[in-house]
Amino acid sequence: MSLTRRAFLLVLVIQLLGLGLLALDGWKLQSSVHQEQLHSEKVVELAELLRLQDAFSDFFMTVDQLRRKPDTDIVRLALVESSHIIELMDGLETDWTSTTQAELLASLRAQYWGIGQALSLLAGREMEHRDELTNAAVTAVYSSTYQLQDLIRSLQDKLHDDERLRERDLRNQRQAVFLGMGLWLLLTSILGILYNRITLRPWRELAKLRPGRINLEELERLEYSNIPELVAIGHTLGRLVQGRNKLHLRHQQEVDLLNRQLAESNRVRNDFLAGISHEIRTPMNNLVGNLELLDASLGEQEDRRLILSIQRAVDDLLAVINDLLAFSRLENEALELNPIEFDLAQVVEAICDTHTHLAYEKSLDFVCILEAGLPEMVRGDAGRLRQVLNNLVGNAVKFTETGHVEVRVSQMHHTDRQCTVCFEISDTGIGIAPDRLAHLFEPFVQAEGSMSRSHEGLGLGLSISRRLVELLGGRITVRSQPGRGSVFTFKIQLDIMRALRAADATSPPLLLVENHAGLCEAVHACCSDLGSRSTDVDDLGSAIELLRYPDGEDWNRAVVLLSLGAIQNADRALVDEFIRALPERSTLALLVHDAVELQPLLALLPPTQAVIRRPIRRTAVRALLDNKRTSGIMGLRWVENLALETDSTTSGSPTPASEPAAPPARGASPWDSWRILAVDDNPVNLKLLQNLLEKRGYQLLTADDGETALQVLEHETVDLVLMDCMMPRLDGLSATRRFREREKGRWTRVIALTANAVGGDRERCIAAGMDDYLEKPVRRAALYSMLDRYLPPREMPDEIPEPALSTPVVKAVDVQRSEEAVIAQETTNEPDRLNLKVIQDDSDGDHEFESQLIQLFIRDARRRMGSLEQAIGDGNAGTVHLEAHTVKGICAGIGAMAMCQLAYELEQRSSSGNLAGAGELLDSLRAEYGYVEQQLDAYLQLQADGE
Incomplete structure (x- = not known):
């Protein structure tokens, strides 16, 4: 049977049940109306009987009065009342239909009619036979009255019985209605279930089938597969879904093919870039090494300039290669964060040092401002931060021909454990057109279409920087006006590992003679963090007036920092007057770019005791103030050397030396009083360490495993241990733990040599009792810097060396090359x-x-x-x-x-x-x-x- 017929039969049955229940309710209603009518009639009859009873009472009283006092008037009144009673009974006899009641009324009427006749006789005979007639009337009245009362009581009982029947019928009717409603609900529920099973359930079973699995065989196995409409619809759906599945499968195969082709294309591209990097980098490394050797052997400045030009070209080419590799790695989302603990100021200042020489060549005012309140040691990915800053600062210097470049670092807000640091790089360069700002951070896009011809570069730096900043959890923004410059800003969150060192209230005051507002702000911020009062003046005349009239400031213990810009237009007489105005115990420090600027200033200002390179560094200002406070800075010094001496004797983070010191003559080394134990199971590594340490003059002991190292430490006293982490018999971590358990009364420095410093080995080394770590393979500059931190030299030369013209540039090249090596190692396989x-x-x-x-x-x-x-x-x-x-x-x-x-x-x-x-x-x-x-x-x- 089809679904249509089944549904029609169910609806018909429901309608018939509804009609039957309606008919039953109508019959019940009609019966109730009829009973109500009968009841009303009985009520009316009762009322008339009560009127008749009242008439009987009046008649009874009249007859009784006649019996006591016979009188014609009373007889006549009795006749009138008797006639009235007969009329009332005639009306009742006409309305009532009950046989028993009608007979009773007829008997009463006959009796009263007889009473009326008797009264008439009594009135006509002038009271003859009065007593006899009166007694007969009274007897008749008594008899009729009792019969009428019996009739009223029977009628009242009948009414009460009818009332009880009515209440029972109403109760039964309500029960019947409720029963009918319940029956109706039951029947409709049963019919709904039947309708569900017959009509809806097959559709739900069809809906349970997943679209990708519907086929004709499954439809035929359904419980209600004999329903023609359902089978027809299922067949149609099955054919449609099967067609769609085939189309989806074909599209999926095409997508998989495209993905494989894209992956293969990326692999080929990466292999190509890696191959290009390998083929170019190998001869480039040889070229760089030979250039450095040639630079060290030449004496003519013109030859050095040529070497420097070649070095810059090589570095530019390496930067292009590294940008390509870094971009490729970012495209493949293969970069991961490597959080480490680092000195925030040191990282920023090192990047500024990298670009100082180019800014100096272009006569730019290059300033690095570290605002007051920045933490000293933070935790984050220093490598990624360094790469972003290097790109942004490098672009600012490259695209600025006149004016200034400013690097500003500030702390937005902080908690006890975290801080948000804002980095802002502003310049007065060519600027960027508004229509190109939206596409500025896209790959291979530069500010102008012709810029790739006037300014070298691929246009990858900003794209890489944006992705790295996002990887660090921040966002980079830019504001720019064509012809007026640009401002790049990004903010990242860093974990605070150590807040800034507490300010020293005994720090000497500092007087800065400088007319550049940015540089003055940088110096004031450094002094504020270090607890020193700082004052700036624009020229020598103002400085002379301030020194002669101190206005309460004690300039005798002050540091006077003088820049080239403040004296370049001053005559010799004013300079001599400035020298005479200097307090006797004050320290004169010069702020210069390099030794070329320094030489004429030294001839002009012989009292100079310290020299600081531009841009100003917080570590340099700290070293200058600390040495003035402690030793007075006797003799002429580069403040970079003062910073190295200061950091090597404190527990703070080291400032790495720009270049390792040249090997001193044997027996005259400032490091020959230190004894070092080198522990490594690798004879090649041990030989390398031995060569590097002996060239500096250290006293050296060696061991090839942890057990041997413990035996040496048990019988020998050493100042520092270089401990390999992974060795046979007893590894470096276990050996350090045992050594710390045995060590009594002193703490020997233990430096870990680990190949996994970027992973969890760092934490394990510190937990084992080691003081620091060096990454393998160990390089000379890193080793010497680490040793100078814990084993400072016995003495340092007081004379200031006169660096060659290329000295700052060689430093910049080395820093950049070390960063490029890290990038290359991360971006090539x-x-x-x-x-x-x-x-x-x-x-x-x-x-x-x-x-x-x-x-x-x-x-x-x-x-x-x-x-x-x-x-x-x-x-x-x-x-x-x-x-x-x-x-x-x-x-x-x-x-x-x-x-x-x-x-x-x-x-x-x-x-x-x-x-x-x-x-x-x-x-x-x-x-x-x-x-x-x-x-x-x-x-x-x-x-x-x-x-």
């Missing part, structure tokens, strides 16, 4: 196979040491290969992990970066206990070792032929 520059840097031109180092590497690498082969064959993942870690270290120390990468992969694979594929990695490692060994032999042969 194909390392240099063999970088001989690593060996050359570590040997410092000592060919004999190079030969010893290479022979040591070849011998140890062969032995490690055999150990790896045996461990892989035995399935000993722990030994494989340890040996691979050691091979990684010696390869990094020699510059064999491809071998280092393969050893790292083998180390990572074995760390989980899974040696699947380890044999293939070992084969690749052996093949790469063959190449490295061949290249090293060729290099040694070339050195021998050169000698």
Whole structure:
């Protein structure tokens, strides 16, 4: 039966049930109306009987009066009342239909008619037979009265019975209505369920089927598949869905194909960029190294300028390569944050130092303002922050020809643990047109279409900076006007690790003679953080007046900081007057860009005791004030050296030296009083450490594992320990813990040597009792800077060295190159196979040491290969992990970066206990070792032929 017929039958049944219930209710209503009418009639009859009863009472009283006093008038009154009673009974007899009641009324009427006749006789006979007639009338009245009362009582009982019946009928009727309603609800519910099963349930079962799974076979297996309409609709839906599924499958296959093609395209692009980087970077590194060696051997300034020009071109090319690699890595979303603890001021000032020379060449006012209140040590990704600042500051200097570039760092708001730091880089450069601001942070977009011809660059710096700032949780904005300059601003959150060092109330005052507002603000902010009162004047005349009339300020213990801009237009007489005005115990410091500016100033101002490079650094101002407070700064000093001395004797964060000091003559070293224990199971690394430490004059002890190191420390007293973290027998962490347990009464500095300083090894080193850490491979500048922090030199030369013209630029190049190396390491997956520059840097031109180092590497690498082969064959993942870690270290120390990468992969694979594929990695490692060994032999042969 079809759905239509089933639905029609159900509706018909529901309608018939409704009609039946309505008919029943009508019958009940009609019966109730009839009963109500009967009841009303009985009520009327009762009322008439009561009137009749009243008439009987009046008649009874008249007859009784007649009996006591016969009188014609009373007889006549009795006749009238008797006639009235008969009329009332005639009316009742006419209205009533009950037989019993009618007979009773007829009997009463007959009796009263007889009474009336008797009364008439009594009135006609003039009271003859009075007594007899009167008694008969009274008897008749009594009898009729009793009968009438019986009739009224029976009628009243009848009415009461009718009332009870009516109440019972109403109650029954209500029950019937409620029962009918319940029956109706029950029947409609049953019919609704039947309708649901017959009509709606099949549709719900059809709806339960997922669109991607509907097919004809499933529809045929449905419980109600015999419903023609449902089957027809299901077949239609099945065909539609099957067609759609085929279309969706085809589209999905096309999308998968496009995704694979896109992934392959990205891989090819990244491989291409990595290959380009490798092919360009290798000769570039050699070129940079040879240029540095050539620069050190030349004496003519013109030759140095040519070398400097070539160095800048190389650095620009490396910057382009690094931008491409960084952009590629950002496109693939492969960059991750690496939060570390760092000195915020040091990072910002180091970036400013990088771009100082170019700003100086373009005669720009370049100032770095660190507003008061900034924390000293924070935690965040210093590398990403450094990269963003380097891009923004570099662009500001590059696109500004006249005017100024200002770097401002301020603290917006902070809690005890976090702060929001705002970085603002403003310039007076070419500016940006409003219509190009919206596209400024897109890749390969610059401010003007012709800018790529007038200003070098790919247009990737701002795009990379925006993504890095977003990765740091901030947002970068720009305000600009064409021809008036630009302001780039970004804010990030940093964790506060250590607030600014408490201000020293004994700090000497500082008088700044400078007419540049930005520089004055920078100096005032530094002095405010350090607790020193600072005052600025525009020229020498104002300074002379202030020094002669101090107005309550004690300038005898002050530091007078004088800039080139304040005296460049002053005559000699005014300068001499300024020198005479200087208080006897004050310190005169000069603020210059480099030694070229310094030489004429020294001749003009012989009392000069300290020199500060521009832009001003907070560490330099602190060193200047601290040394004035403690020692008075005797002799001429570069404040950078003062800062190094100050930081090496405090517990604060070190300020790394710009360049490692030259190796002193043996026996006259300022470091020869310090004893150092170097612990490393890698003989190549140990040889490198020995060479670097002995060149500085340190007293050196060595150990090849943790057990040996503990034995040495038990019998020898040392000032510092360089401890490798991963070693056989006893690792560096465990050895440090045992040493700390044994150590009594003193604290020996322990520096960790770790290859995983960016991971969790840092925290584990500190927890084990180590004081600091160095990343492997250890570089000379980093090692010397770390040692100077904990083992300051015994004395430093008092004479100020006169740096060559290229000194600041070499520093900038080194800083930039170290950052580029980090970026390159993060953005490429194909390392240099063999970088001989690593060996050359570590040997410092000592060919004999190079030969010893290479022979040591070849011998140890062969032995490690055999150990790896045996461990892989035995399935000993722990030994494989340890040996691979050691091979990684010696390869990094020699510059064999491809071998280092393969050893790292083998180390990572074995760390989980899974040696699947380890044999293939070992084969690749052996093949790469063959190449490295061949290249090293060729290099040694070339050195021998050169000698």
